Amino acid sequence: HASSPSVVMNGHFASVGDAPSREQYEHGIQVVNENKEFNHDLSTYLGLERIIPAGFNYHLISVFGSQSTGKSTLLNHLFGTEFGVMNEADRRQTTKGIWMSINKRGAISDATNGDGAEVRKTGRMADNILIMDVEGTDGRERGEDQDFERKSALFALATSEVLIVNMWETQVGLYQGANMGLLKTVFEVNLQLFVKGNKNIPRSLLFFVLRDSIGTTPLSNLRQTILKDLSNIWTSISKPEGLEQSRIEDYFDFAFVALPHKVLQADKFVSDIEKLSTRFRGGYKDPKTSGLLNEEDQPVFLPEYHRRIPADGFPVYAEGVWDQIVNNKDLDLPTQQELLAQFRCDEIAREALIIFDEAITPLEEKQAADITAGTPKVIPDLGKTMTAARASVLKNFETEASRYHKGVYTRKRAELETKVDARLKALFKGQLSAAHKSGVSAFTDAVSAAVKAGQKKGASYDFASIVESEKQKAIARFEETARAAAVEGAPWSDHKQELNLYRKDLDEVASRLRKEEMRRLATRVERWVRSRLGESVGLEFNKLGSGRGGSGAPEHGEKPASEKDLWDRIWAVFTETVEHAEARFTERARSFDASPEEVEVGIWRLRRKSWGALRSKIDEEVMEGNLLLKLRENFEDKFRYDADGVPRIWRPTDDIEGVYTRARESTLQLIPLLARFRLARTSAPPPLDAWIGTPPASVQPADEEDMAPIGGVDEEEGKSLEEEMTVLGDAKQADLSARFKKMADAVYVEAKRGAIGGVTQ
Ligand code: GDP
Ligand code: MG
Structure with missing residues (x-):
């Protein structure tokens, strides 16, 4: 073939692999030989003679x-x-x-x-x-x-x-x-x-x-x-x-x-x-x-x-x-020129992309590896690197390619820009998503840490302002990263949409953290209610032991609590306690920006939980041993003390039997009274259903998870309010009566014996 005929003319043959030199082309280059074959070394020759970069x-x-x-x-x-x-x-x-x-x-x-x-x-x-x-x-x-x-x-x-x-x-x-x-x-x-x-x-x-x-x-x-x-x-x-x-x-x-x-x-x-x-x-x-x-x-x-x-x-x-x-x-020369333009523009683009790849491919690989590993990371100096790579690839292309057919050049430049921008945009978006992920987790950690620090100090910390200041910091960090990742001159490197998504996610995290905070607050308030009820309800039951509020001793001078009003007082103390707790809860919840709906749900839960606490306190009070002791105290108070609270010394002439019978009957009346939570005022159960109310519209399944059903409130439970208010069942009452009577009898016998014994003494 016609390659380097000048070599032959010089009389020395360049061996294959020798770098071409200008000496080989002393006589120029045979572009077309006598067999009408074109010489592919033309570009080598023009390269050696430094014509190629001449434009x-x-x-x-x-x-x-x-x-x-x-x-x-x-x-x-x-x-x-x-x-x-x-x-x-x-x-x-x-x-x-x-x-x-x-x-x-x-x-x-x-x-x-x-x-x-x-x-x-x-x-x-x-x-x-x-x-x-x-x-x-x-x-x-x-x-x-x-x-x-x-x-x-x-x-x-x-x-x-x-x-x-x-x-x-x-x-x-x-x-x-x-x-x-x-x-x-x-x-x-x-x-x-x-x-x-x-x-x-x-x-x-x-x-x-x-x-x-x-x-x-x-x-x-x-x-x-x-x-x-x-x-x-x-x-x-x-x-x-x-x-x-x-x-x-x-x-x-x-x-x-x-x-x-x-x-x-x-x-x-x-x-x-x-x-x-x-x-x-x-x-x-x-x-x-x-x-x-x-x-x-x-x-x-x-x-x-x-x-x-x-x-x-x-x-x-x-x-x-x-x-x-x-x-x-x-x-057709115009066609030839267009074909040439296509060919050369592609070649020039490929060359320009080599330098671009050197800068960008390692970043793409790193980002992909981090994403695969599930640990997306923010790449330092990304915007600078991308801006420089983009400017240089386009400039390198323009310098040479712009000399070719305008239409082809313009199209190829757009193609190159699209190609380059697709890759840079992916990097940019990857960067934003890494910043998003790390930003959200940093925000979560910072808020949790600040809350924990606040709890440790014991002082009431301001949850809302912790969230707000951490949110501002998180947004500032994100925007800084986004701005630093932006590519100059690329209209797509804007982060408005991502910022909105980011804000939304921060708000979601904040609302989740606030819910947790609400739960913690609710738990604290519930604990407080339980302990207050434990005391005050216990006190009401203890009053039963004095027996002086019973119907058996209406002549008492001081105004003792009426046994008949026991449940009214318990209901009153209960609702007061819970209302007090509600006020504390509401004030605290408001302070960290809980929505009215969240507060409403919180109060609804508090009331139900508090009722549960009251119910279990009552159950504790009426446990057999406890209740029997109370009845005995009540009876003994009525039997052994006179109206002025002075202990009786029985004499054989006393109507021991009469006092005994009155005291026993009076105490026995307590059993049906205690058996049902019923207000004396209305002789009906307390309006628990109305007081708890219907579940707020914004209740979530998670809010109901840890709550026991309440008869008469949760209708689908098939348990009526009447049943919910039953403290002692019929069998329990009968059993209690029998045991009490036996116990009372023993006291009576002992008194009788004491009276006779007193005489013989
Ligand atoms: P080409 O075939 O047209 O490239 O001609 P060449 O350059 O190879 O020369 C052909 C012959 O003409 C050679 O013998 C040259 O010496 C001769 N020659 C070159 N220039 C001139 C000129 O100006 N006048 C005359 N008469 N002969 C010339
Ligand atoms: Mg000639």
Whole structure:
């Protein structure tokens, strides 16, 4: 294949794997070989010659003309190239296919070629001129490969700004021969290339170099002759529809120069070429204002000649164009440019992404690993890193890709931005979610710790303000993290929605903590109620032991508590105690921002729990042993003491039996009284159902979990209020009566015995 033919020409072969060097390309590079194969090393060559990073700052010139008219010789003198030239002795065609070389005069200086730098800098030539030496046509050899002429003309026109047409001066005016055939081909090919839907038809400069000029005919005459010939050719070619009236000047500018014989006027040949070389620069000046009336001083490179293929895309473009040409496909340059733009934009994006990946992939991996491990973490400096990576990937892309087809570039840039942003956004969201998670748990811990500290101090701590201040801190931390993770210039890196979610979660945690706090408070208040009831209800039952409030001793002077009113007093003391507790509970709950509903539920629970506490206190009081003792005390108080509370000394004459019977009956009446919680006022059970009330609307199942059902209140229990208020069942009452009577009898017998004994004493 055609790779590095220059190596062969140099006589030394580079072994596979050797790094390419500029020495290998001493004679330039054979872009297309004689088998019409394209050389894939073109990009290597342009890379070595530092053309690739040049953007649009490069120029391309092609030379055309018959075989052996000194084209390669001219180029070598003009541009310091080392294209192969015909050996005088051999006289065989030298240039095969299409060669390319960089201008070695006036090009950038090169560290590896220090002595050349001096020479190059002297010239005023444009930067980065590339020259293509195209295999010429020849009477003898042309027949074999007329096809190549057309193909190379197409290729040159698709790429070059300037076409040097090299011809002997003596051939001017001879409307025949290879030159005319060539020019005809160039014109036809040009129409084929640039007319199709192309709004901005690029112009080209046809630069006629007349060789072996003897100077007898003025250049202006030669010029007229050539232009007339060109115009004739133009008329003769068939033009596409709609372009029948087009003029040759619509597509081409013309320049002319005559050069003396290389051998016969060797010095002038060299100095004329020296002068000619200075024209290969940019900056066309309007003759009317610049004073550059002499055409020979005009620069040859006009911006409108440039094919606008960025240098880094040139190898791909050139290959694509050649591929179309060689396969005889319709060469449509706009399509080629679009394809090139797509290809190059993708390549440039890939390159830009390599640097982006270096910065971003490790962060993505870390975040993914942390999430998998269930421990999402905030990544330090994330916003800075992302901002820098995003700016640099887009900038790197823009710098190179923006030179390509605008539509394609714009689309590819959007694609790149979307791709990059999708990844950065995922990182950003991951960061927010890590901040969310750690923030919520830090908030939970901080509130719990502050509550615990408050409890330890014993003082009543302000739960609501603990929550509020920790919430402010948590939100500030979250916002700081979010702001630090934001990517400058990325509209998606906003955290409003996440902040709202975060606030909601904090509020949820706060409300959960407040519920726990409420439970703790409720437990404290319940405990207080239980202990208060234990005392006060115990006291009421103890009063039974004195027996002086009973019906058996209505004559008592002091106003003892009425036995009949026992339950009224217990109910009163109970409701008072609970109301007191409710007030404490409400005040405390309010202080930490509990809602009215939460307070309502709390009070409802407190009342039910308190009733349970009262019920179990009553049960404790009426436990058999306790109650029997109370009845005995009650009876003995009535039997053994007189109305003034003075102990009786029984004498045999006393009506022991009468007192005994009254006292016993009086105490026995207590049993049915105690058996039912019934108010004397109404002779009905206390209004427990109304007092507890119906469950508040906001009651949750969790609120009901630890509560015992209450008869008459929880109807579905199938237990009535009457049953709830039953303290002693019928059997229990009967048993109690029997045991009490037995006990009373014993006391009576003992008294009787004592009375008789007192007499005998
Ligand atoms: P190419 O085939 O057009 O590239 O021609 P070359 O550069 O290989 O030269 C062909 C022959 O013409 C060589 O023998 C050169 O020495 C000779 N030659 C080069 N320049 C001139 C010139 O200006 N005048 C004349 N008469 N011969 C030249
Ligand atoms: Mg040649």
